Amino acid sequence: MKYLVICISTFLFCTFTSSNGAPSVSTLSACLTKQGVRNFTASQSTSFSAVLDFSVQNLRFTEAGVGHPALIVLPTTTQEVQKAWTCIRQGGWASRVRCGGHSYEGLSYTSSAPFVIIDLMNMHKITVDARGRTVWVEAGARTGELYSAVAAASSNTLGLSAGTCATIGMSGHIMGGGYGMLSRKYGVAADSVLEAQVITANGTLINRVSTADPDLFWALRGGGGGAWGIVTAWKLKLVSVPSTLTTFNVWRTGKQALTDLVFKWQNVAPQAPPELFLSLYMAGINTGGSADVGASFYGQYWGSIEETLALFNKIYPELALTASNCKQGNWIQAVANIAGVSGPSALVDRQQSSRNYFKAKSDYVSTPLTKVALAGAFDVLMKNTKGWIIFEPYGGVMSQISSSAIAFPHRAGRLFMVQYQAVWQDDTNSPDSELIGWLRGLYSYMSPFVTYTPSRTTYVNYIDLDLGDSVTAGKSYFGSNFARLVKIKARFDPTNVFNQPQSVPVSM
Numbered sequence: 041m042k043y044l045v046i047c048i049s050t051f052l053f054c055t056f057t058s059s060n061g062a063p064s065v066s067t068l069s070a071c072l073t074k075q076g077v078r079n080f081t082a083s084q085s086t087s088f089s090a091v092l093d094f095s096v097q098n099l100r101f102t103e104a105g106v107g108h109p110a111l112i113v114l115p116t117t118t119q120e121v122q123k124a125w126t127c128i129r130q131g132g133w134a135s136r137v138r139c140g141g142h143s144y145e146g147l148s149y150t151s152s153a154p155f156v157i158i159d160l161m162n163m164h165k166i167t168v169d170a171r172g173r174t175v176w177v178e179a180g181a182r183t184g185e186l187y188s189a190v191a192a193a194s195s196n197t198l199g200l201s202a203g204t205c206a207t208i209g210m211s212g213h214i215m216g217g218g219y220g221m222l223s224r225k226y227g228v229a230a231d232s233v234l235e236a237q238v239i240t241a242n243g244t245l246i247n248r249v250s251t252a253d254p255d256l257f258w259a260l261r262g263g264g265g266g267a268w269g270i271v272t273a274w275k276l277k278l279v280s281v282p283s284t285l286t287t288f289n290v291w292r293t294g295k296q297a298l299t300d301l302v303f304k305w306q307n308v309a310p311q312a313p314p315e316l317f318l319s320l321y322m323a324g325i326n327t328g329g330s331a332d333v334g335a336s337f338y339g340q341y342w343g344s345i346e347e348t349l350a351l352f353n354k355i356y357p358e359l360a361l362t363a364s365n366c367k368q369g370n371w372i373q374a375v376a377n378i379a380g381v382s383g384p385s386a387l388v389d390r391q392q393s394s395r396n397y398f399k400a401k402s403d404y405v406s407t408p409l410t411k412v413a414l415a416g417a418f419d420v421l422m423k424n425t426k427g428w429i430i431f432e433p434y435g436g437v438m439s440q441i442s443s444s445a446i447a448f449p450h451r452a453g454r455l456f457m458v459q460y461q462a463v464w465q466d467d468t469n470s471p472d473s474e475l476i477g478w479l480r481g482l483y484s485y486m487s488p489f490v491t492y493t494p495s496r497t498t499y500v501n502y503i504d505l506d507l508g509d510s511v512t513a514g515k516s517y518f519g520s521n522f523a524r525l526v527k528i529k530a531r532f533d534p535t536n537v538f539n540q541p542q543s544v545p546v547s548m
């Protein structure tokens with residue numbers, strides 16, 4: 041199933057009535073039909089589960105007790121989004137907007153109040169202007185299909201800075217920042233936004249947000265999803281990519297050896313030329329019945345295998361990277377390698393081939409961890425083979441962009457971003473609470489070694505409900521940009537129509 045286009049006639053809908061004034065599905069269905077919006081499905085329809093499930097990335101939110109929508113609308117045009125929005129508001133419904141459904145906490149498709157999803161999966165048209173080095177992308181497009189379209193339209197000369205996974209929704213991603221392999225060279229995805237189109241709480245379409253409301257335009261670029269209206273399209277700046285890149289992946293094991301290697305990594309990856317992206321994944325492993333640590337050093341470099349090895353020999357000989365760890369190709373082949381898909385043609389698949397139950401948390405590091413601190417983190421990792429830590433290098437252009445240029449705040453001084461994940465598959469016997477407890481323990485262990493500004497600094501695209509309410513979490517996600525975001529929110533959406541548990545609030 042590549043993606044879903046459903047047309048369901050009105051007689052399939054359930055007929056909830058509202059004797060008590062609560063939102064009524066039948067009234068909403070009738071309104072949508074009257075407005076000519078036919079692409080929607082209600083919870084009693086046979087297609088409902090498939091439509092809901094299609095963009096659920098974290099299986100934790102498929103479990104019993106999670107609040108699911110009464111109805112999902114799948115507009116195909118901006119006008120249909122406006123009409124659907126009018127019906128949703130008239131009916132008194134809460135709502136969620138969903139793009140790729142990759143929210144770590146399921147915030148685009150869950151709610152405790154009765155609600156409706158506007159799912160943008162059918163709005164994913166991509167119009168590349170290779171000569172002008174720009175692209176207009178409808179709000180439901182995914183990273184992989186966008187990368188493919190840009191590479192194809194530019195004969196592999198242009199690219200775009202965004203995340204490494206191919207199925208992330210561009211809208212949620214941009215609204216949280218959007219970090220990937222080109223970020224040290226060109227910034228995050230939000231840095232490349234030239235224009236946006238947004239539907240406001242009263243249903244008005246703002247066609248050119250950059251000039252109509254520069255503050256809102258600033259907030260949309262990293263101020264978090266679900267708070268700023270419904271974005272229907274983005275115009276993005278494209279960037280030059282070289283004809284030859286090398287991707288590499290090398291696996292090393294052993295706590296002592298890794299303590300030394302990772303200690304050095306902290307001084308190599310963030311300081312390296314911006315053409316190098318050297319990421320680090322570390323996990324607890326079990327070798328012959330004994331607990332240990334394994335790490336994958338992976339990434340890409342703008343050059344041939346020979347040039348990559350020469351660079352590593354100079355700046356990181358301890359890693360002992362060899363040609364057998366490397367693959368050479370063009371940019372779109374590098375994107376596919378890092379995304380872990382079978383090849384460039386698979387980048388257009390809009391659903392991940394495998395999905396997990398997971399919980400994640402994040403941090404930033406501004407001062408390298410000592411070897412003792414790293415060894416302690418490995419000790420925590422070794423207690424569990426279902427969890428890992430990822431270090432993603434900053435530096436390069438990321439350090440040169442002002443932290444107030446757009447709402448995404450993490451710039452100079454950040455050496456790297458840390459992501460902690462607990463990931464599991466089968467939920468029937470799996471003690472979720474134990475794994476999540478372990479993850480929280482790891483986060484707690486790391487607390488003396490990470491960045492505070494003054495709240496503990498975290499990445500909103502790795503959204504984490506443990507951080508607390510929207511004010512506490514907002515300070516952590518946005519640092520010194522939070523106060524400005526709150527002011528913009530109070531002016532633009534004073535009744536907080538667009539919200540999720542950690543969206544920017546109207547007051548502090």
Ligand SMILES: Cc1cc2nc3c(=O)[nH]c(=O)nc-3n(C[C@H](O)[C@H](O)[C@H](O)COP(=O)(O)OP(=O)(O)OC[C@H]3O[C@@H](n4cnc5c(N)ncnc54)[C@H](O)[C@@H]3O)c2cc1C
Pocket residue numbers: 097136137138139140141142143144146147148149160179202203204205207208209210211212213215216217218219220264265266267268269270271272501502540
């Ligand atoms: C497997 C996986 C890999 C990832 N890899 C990376 C990575 O490499 N780099 C990185 O930076 N991040 C990465 N992320 C995190 C990702 O960037 C965020 O989860 C992002 O918010 C997902 O966007 P989405 O549109 O897919 O999610 P959704 O769940 O659809 O949306 C996220 C939030 O944005 C809101 N939203 C979505 N669309 C709109 C819209 N059109 N208008 C208004 N609000 C909207 C939603 O309501 C929700 O609050 C990854 C996540 C996963 C699950």
